[in-house]
Amino acid sequence: xxxxxxxxxxxxxxxxxxxxxxxxxxxxxxxxxxxxxxxxxxxxxxxxxxxxxxxxxxxxxxxxxxxxxxxxxxxxxxxxxxxxxxxxxxxxxxxxxxxxxxxxxxxxxxxxxxxxxxxxxxxxxxxxxxxxxxxxxxxxxxxxxxxxxxxxxxxxxxxxxxxxxxxxxxxxxxxxxxxxxxxxxxxxxxxxxxxxxxxxxxxxxxxxxxxxxxxxxxxxxxxxxxxxxxxxxxxxxxxxxxxxxxxxxxxxxxxxxxxxxxxxxxxxxxxxxxxxxxxxxxxxxxxxxxxxxxxxxxxxxxxxxxxxxxxxxxxxxxxxxxxxxxxxxxxxxxxxxxxxxxxxxxxxxxxxxxxxxxxxxxxxxxxxxxxxxxxxxxxxxxxxxxxxxxxxxxxxxxxxxxxxxxxxxxxxxxxxxxxxxxxxxxxxxxxxxxxxxxxxxxxxxxxxxxxxxxxxxxxxxxxxxxxxxxxxxxxxxxxxxxxxxxxxxxxxxxxxxxxxxxxxxxxxxxxxxxxxxxxxxxxxxxxxxxxxxxxxxxxxxxxxxx
Numbered sequence: 155x156x157x158x159x160x161x162x163x164x165x166x167x168x169x170x171x172x173x174x175x176x177x178x179x180x181x182x183x184x185x186x187x188x189x190x191x192x193x194x195x196x197x198x199x200x201x202x203x204x205x206x207x208x209x210x211x212x213x214x215x216x217x218x219x220x221x222x223x224x225x226x227x228x229x230x231x232x233x234x235x236x237x238x239x240x241x242x243x244x245x246x247x248x249x250x251x252x253x254x255x256x257x258x259x260x261x262x263x264x265x266x267x268x269x270x271x272x273x274x275x276x277x278x279x280x281x282x283x284x285x286x287x288x289x290x291x292x293x294x295x296x297x298x299x300x301x302x303x304x305x306x307x308x309x310x311x312x313x314x315x316x317x318x319x320x321x322x323x324x325x326x327x328x329x330x331x332x333x334x335x336x337x338x339x340x341x342x343x344x345x346x347x348x349x350x351x352x353x354x355x356x357x358x359x360x361x362x363x364x365x366x367x368x369x370x371x372x373x374x375x376x377x378x379x380x381x382x383x384x385x386x387x388x389x390x391x392x393x394x395x396x397x398x399x400x401x402x403x404x405x406x407x408x409x410x411x412x413x414x415x416x417x418x419x420x421x422x423x424x425x426x427x428x429x430x431x432x433x434x435x436x437x438x439x440x441x442x443x444x445x446x447x448x449x450x451x452x453x454x455x456x457x458x459x460x461x462x463x464x465x466x467x468x469x470x471x472x473x474x475x476x477x478x479x480x481x482x483x484x485x486x487x488x489x490x491x492x493x494x495x496x497x498x499x500x501x502x503x504x505x506x507x508x509x510x511x512x513x514x515x516x517x518x519x520x521x522x523x524x525x526x527x528x529x530x531x532x533x534x535x536x537x538x539x540x541x542x543x544x545x546x547x548x549x550x551x552x553x554x555x556x557x558x559x560x561x562x563x564x565x566x567x568x569x570x571x572x573x574x575x576x577x578x579x580x581x582x583x584x585x586x587x588x589x590x591x592x593x594x595x596x597x598x599x600x601x602x603x604x605x606x607x608x609x610x611x612x613x614x615x616x617x618x619x620x621x622x623x624x625x626x627x628x629x630x631x632x633x634x635x636x637x638x639x640x641x642x643x644x645x646x647x648x649x650x651x652x653x654x655x656x657x658x659x660x661x662x663x664x665x666x667x668x669x670x671x672x673x674x675x676x677x678x679x680x681x682x683x684x685x686x687x688x689x690x691x692x693x694x695x696x697x698x699x700x
Contacts, residue, residue, distance in 0.1 A: 220305045221246060221298045229312035233344060234284060235404030237266075237277035238312055240292065245271040247297050254296040258289045281406040282314035318344040318402040322394050322414040325379075328506040332416045334385040335507075338394045340411065342376045345369075345403035351378045354397040361386065373403070388508065389420040419506040422454075423447045424498050424514040428661045431516035435494075436579070438487040438520055439572030441657045444498055449477040449505040457502035461495045462488055470645045474658070476615050477505065483645065483654050487572075488520040534577030537563060537570070539649055548602060550685040553647045555592070557683050557694065560656040562589040564673050570656045574649060583663045584674040596682025596697050599630030605641075605695040609688035614643050623697060636700035638672045644694060647687045655694055672698055 222243040232238065242251075251274060252265050262279040276290065292308040319342065326336040340355060348367045355365060355378070362383045367375030386392065395413035402408055426445040429435050444458055452473055460467040460482055469484040488494060495517040500510045540555045548554070563569070563576035567586025571577050604626060607618060616623065616639055623639040640659065644651035662670035672678075678698040685694050 218300055218302055219244070220302045221296075222305055223292070223308045231315040232282065232312045233315050234281040234317070234406045235278065235344070235402075237275040238288075238290065240274045240276070240290075240308065240310070242272045242274070242298075244298050246274075247299055247301075248274075251292060251296040254293040256291050256293075258291075259283075259286065261288065281404050284314060284317045284406070286314045288312055288314065317407055317409045318342050318346065319409040320346075320396060320411040322396065322411065324414070324416055327416070328419060330416075331419045331506065332386070332392070333506055333508075334388055334418050336386065336418075337382065338380040338414070340378050340380075340394075340396060342378075342402065342408075344406075345374045345376055346378070346400075346408070347403055348372050348375060348378070350400045350402075350408075351396075354400050355380060356395055356397065358393045358395070359390070386418050388418050391415060391417045419504070419508055420448050421508045422450060422502060422504040422510050424510070426665075427496055427498075427514070427516040428664075429518040430664065431518070433518050433664075434521050435518050436520075436522060436581075437572055437657075438490065439484060440488065440494070440518075440520065441572070441654055441661065442482040442484075442494070442496060443658060443661060444480045444482075444496065445475075446478050446480075446502075446504075450480070451503045451505050451507075452477060454502040454504075455480055457499040458482065459497045459499070460484070461497075462492045464495075467494070472643050472645055472654075474614055474642050481654070481658055490520060490522060492520045494518055494520060534568065534571065534575035534579075537574050537576050548598070550647045550687060553649075553652055553685040554597065554602075554683040556649060557652040557655065557685070557696070558590075558592055558681070560652055561673060561681065561683075561696070564656060564660055565589060570653060570660060572653065572657060574653055581660070581663050582674075583666055584671070585676075587674055587676050590678060590681040590698070593680040593682045593699060595630070596627070596632060596680065596699055597684055598682075599632065600626050601682040601684030601695040601697045602686065603684070604697075605684035605686040605693040606688070608641070608643075608693040608695070609686045609691045612691055614641060614693070616641065627697070627699070632699065634699035636677050638675065638678065638698040640669045640672050640696040640698075642694045644692050647685050647692050651692060652685075652694070672696075 224241045224243070229238070248265075248267055248271060255276070257263065257276070261282065264277050264279050266275045266277065267273065282288065289309070289311040291310075292304065294303045294305075294307055296308075297303045320340050322338060322340045324332045324336045324338055326333040338357065340351065348365070351367070352365050357363065357380065363380050364383065365378055365380050368377040368379075369375040380394070393413055393415045396411035398410045400408045423446070424444060425447050426443075428443045428445075429440065442460060446454075450473070455471045455473070458471075458480060460469065467484055468486070469482050472481045472483075473479065474481060495515065497516075498510070498514040500513045503509050537556070537559050539552060540559060544551050560570050565587050566589055567580065567582060569577045569580035569582070600623075604618070608614060611618070623637055627634065627637060642655045642658065644654050659669040659673055662668070675698065677700045680699050682697045682699070683694070684697075685692070687693075
């Protein structure tokens, strides 16, 4: 075989050489010679290939897969206007699926398919019945485009959701009261048409207002705002209601909407200026207080001006009684015969953002007592800074003991002066009482911890976190027959701060105000005093027990 191959290859080589040298022949002859040479060469190559038999192979046959379907997890609250979907594994013959589908309880529905014909949406017409369990079954008669039916029936279902509900609220409130500039909103769980809301939303007393939805196209609005065209009246109760009935955007009935009743904020006013207008004061260091009808923005202190004979008086201010009382302590003593004027500008703003209706003016005269002691200096015993054992749990115990001495000076029928004297020249309107002993259990367990919380949280209230003096005493295991509490926020925890607290309470003697009445209450048999200072804020808590 090798010899034959070699010979053929040699022949082929000679033929090619012959073809090359024959290029000088005429064109027709050259083409003929070249074609023959190529044919001889190809024949030689084919002779040299090994011989391999060719066998036919069968074409594989794939059995078509029958369609299947996947349904979403059972819906527990399908919105009343939302379609239920079935997802098939391959494109389906839509007509066979729709004819093979049943729903119980019976409902009017429409069908729609995705572009591939694999996802069927079963939509209510117009809506599902609320809170109803529906069962959907598709039999094996449903087939794909090749005529293959489902491998097994499809049984699925869902629970429809509730009717569309709504809730009414005010947009601007302070401690449960509405600002006069508030608007009102009704918020639905599903879209509702603006026309439905405009026909059914009402406010009493009636006001001129506009109503708008949160979707300008009015196709998906769920929040509707009723905006008054003018501020509401202050200290007035308004009821915003929604008349029963109506349909949501899917033509499903609306649940009844509960009405909302709310009172607007009260505009601030001055209840009392102390000392009273037109009175005399025998204290050249008279502390001045202004009591407001509502809690105030602490910046309202700038609206209060004090003048002595027409000249501005410098001093420090502090808020007490839940920011309803402003206390002014003059920096320098007043001269005898001085007329002190107090002006509260109408710009004084409440915590709710309202201002007063008018400016308030008041004045008093600093003079000597008009009695048999007239012309004599006020004398008395200097109340000492008694000291005390300070600790990390009672770092201002000395101030607590000093205040106790001030309190008992007043309680026993004497009078605390601005210089710390316990004077017999008084302005009492209630009878003297025995001095109160110090109850360390009340101080350690109730008064001081509460003063600490008030100082840390910059608060001044008897009901922090919903507690009361009663619940705080009980939490400490103290169960008195009667109890009371005074709180204050002096400028410091020094003697001057404690004196300002007691003088403020004494200034209520003229009308037997609550703080003064607590100091002089004969039913109290003991007292705990707590003083705490935090970040420059001082709080004093005095808890009386019977």
